[in-house]
Amino acid sequence: MERYHSRKIEGYWQEKWQETELYRSVVRPDQPKHYALTMLPYPSGDLHIGHWYAMAPSDCRARFMRMRGYNVLFPMGFDAFGLPAENAAIKRGIHPHVWTLQNVEKMREQLRSMGAMFDWEREAVSCLPGYYKWSQWFFLKFYEKGLAYRKRSPVDFCPQCNTTLAREQVWGEDRHCERCSTPVVKKELDQWFFRITDYAEELLDFSKIDWPERVVTMQKNWIGKSEGAEVIFQLETGDELKVFTTRPDTLWGATFMVLAPEHPLVEKITTEPHRDTVREYRRQAERQTEIERLAADKKKTGVFTGAYAINPVNSERIPVWVADYVMMGYGTGAIMAVPAHDERDLAFARTYDLPVLEVIKPMEGVTADGELFIGLEDGVMVNSGPFSGLPAPEGREKVIAWLEETGRGKRAVNYRLRDWLISRQRYWGAPIPVVYCPSCGVVPVPYEDLPVLLPEDAEFLPTGESPLKHHKEFLHTTCPKCHGPAERETDTMDTFICSSWYQYAYLSPYHEGPLPFAQEEAAYWLPVDQYTGGVEHACMHLIYTRFFTKVMRDLGLVNFDEPMLSLRNQGIILGEDSEKMSKSRGNVIAPDELVERYGADTVRAYLMFGWRWELGGPWDSKGIEGVYRFLHRVWDLLLAPVPGSGEEGDPPAEAIKALRRKVHQTIKKATDDLTEFSFNTYIAALMELSNLMAKVKKDLYQTPAWTEAAESFVLLLAPACPHLAEELWARLGREYSVHNQAWPVWDKELAAEETVEIVIQVNGKIKDRVMIPADAGEDEVREIALEREVIKELLGGKPPRKVIYVKGRLMNILP
């Protein structure tokens, strides 16, 4: 008999699927829809095993939903702008455009070899003008709504990538670039920002989405909401100094003020005798942030300005200091220091011998850790004038009310989240559609002039300035308003903008018309039902795309609040040495070679079977052999005839029952597991069924029970191994295509066990096992159990004190 030959059948069916447009997804208003989406790849030119690990199980899930009767949209595209293309150009002299499109072409082929149900008619490539026209369109809409603005400020700059970065793209303690791991430096630049902070509060609401707790927590931490009060301190110079505090109940304990070195008031309020030291300190601080932020020895330094502030609650005169432990970028860039109840303030006070005044005492029964009551939120206010004696949480509210009444402050909320810096000083991105006119100022490019085309013939050398700046024809333009000479913005947009709306682009790629996507498609498919991808995007892409969708809703483009209703993260496949895969380590697993050797179906099934999907782990080249053997066994099991079958008498009724039982149990298990993304146990269940089928094959081959088992098996296998299932389906004489069949339904009665083994415990220890009818009641089981020799002996003729019975599982007898 012909053996399982993966390469032959996979190529054949991939062509057939394409010819018959099996995976075209079209709007069918009478059918429930399911929009399954997996994160789009960057076209690096090589699909690696991580892509497979993300996409193949996602495809399996999408196929499962399709068989369950949903009209499924499962699109694919490319996040095609970005640095590697430009770097390749610099290094090897290939134009980014050529490099990228070649890579897209290659990866398309690699993706096809996976046998996924992607609808290629909906493919979108973000570097094509028909796509980035709309990325620019969104910029203009954001600008119109006041959500895009230009501002000069100290920003993070990656000296390796030669561009500024968003706060989200700066990682780790050493504040390195997310792409190249180089530590970033600060630069004072004019940059475009998106006002994501306007949506901070709404982004904290996760009630409408089923996302992993992990991602929700990371986003909550990232947004970093803290509630408290803004308090106004009068300075003796007559200036007002605003500070943010989460602890207005500790106001009476404020014994000094601290300004960030960059605080605008510093220069103004510093008195003559202190001017030189303060200036020197500021210079030092500035240098330090640029040179080495790593100095995490946390020694507090600062200088006195000579100025004094008046504490609004008790009119105490308190000194104003400058210190670099206060950051300009958070709150107001100034704090009231309460050394008695804040660790950092205490360290500072100890260093410079400033007074420490205790205003919160532990509640009765609670003892403070040290001599002071640092950081804890409960306690009783003391030394706080009329508020003394109040519990601290209540005090906070009362003090805020009092501040508001007396005009000395107000309730305030602060977020850690910063506005999204979207300017990049690179060539390979969508140009920011703005013109600078000497007489009209900042002028947005009119919608009808979109796209602002990226010129092909730029010099993309990494100078730290945008290459477009040196492209004269691009740079020089006319003002859309006054038609006088003007200059274009030469920075391009962060590629995360392109990926913030790609799920909408797939609906009608490169859409022509007044809006970025077709409304009739949107009305049917949106929002995304199931999103899958890596957790590393928790605080970047996944926040940005939520932000985009909320803005789109406010623009009237969509009528929902969240882009993706459900999200699942896969883990990471490591090299066989348990290290992260990398070319330099030489531990990279190439999927193309695996497909060549084992076939796509084996690779798919192994990626599902080998690990818990959300965890991932090290590759095991022996493990994939096991799955390969399994698929070979399946082939022989379903296709190899049993010589002389059907000749000798009736098949045993018990075996038939057992087989049917297993089939229906497996249907249930597979259904539950795929619903829950438990791919490994789903494959294991198929293996169990095939093991049983192998055992009973010689007795039951070609009986109706066998046929039912065989067909069910193929249907259950179809989402995981689409090619093999299609081939088996055809060879079993069924009509094309297996992927248009309905998912099998399990029959509760057939799946039910007739007899079950229950465990008999005495005092919680297993002493005996006995088969009982599954529907036996407690009394019946008790009778059987107490008659067992072992149990009788252990009880010594006495009646048991107590008997616990768990139906169909166990009986625990206490003597």
Added chain:
RNA sequence: GCCGAAGUGGCGGAAUUGGCAGACGCAGUAGACUCAAAAUCUACCGCCCUCAAAAGCGUGCCGGUUCGAGUCCGGCCUUCGGCACCA
């Protein structure tokens, strides 16, 4: 330091959510087939003691709740992620 996730055989991992710990697979051992090897098939496969059986031990550690704990509660330890002078 704060937040989160995870610790189960030699390995990847199961365990209907409080009820037979180790499904399924990898690796291993023995056997069958073979001149031989590979492939395939069959059996065994947590630890300890034992010729064997029985007993005993066993889900990171310590304690608790319970007839019964991998699962629940309290306290630790380790690993991996995220955040971090955020006022």
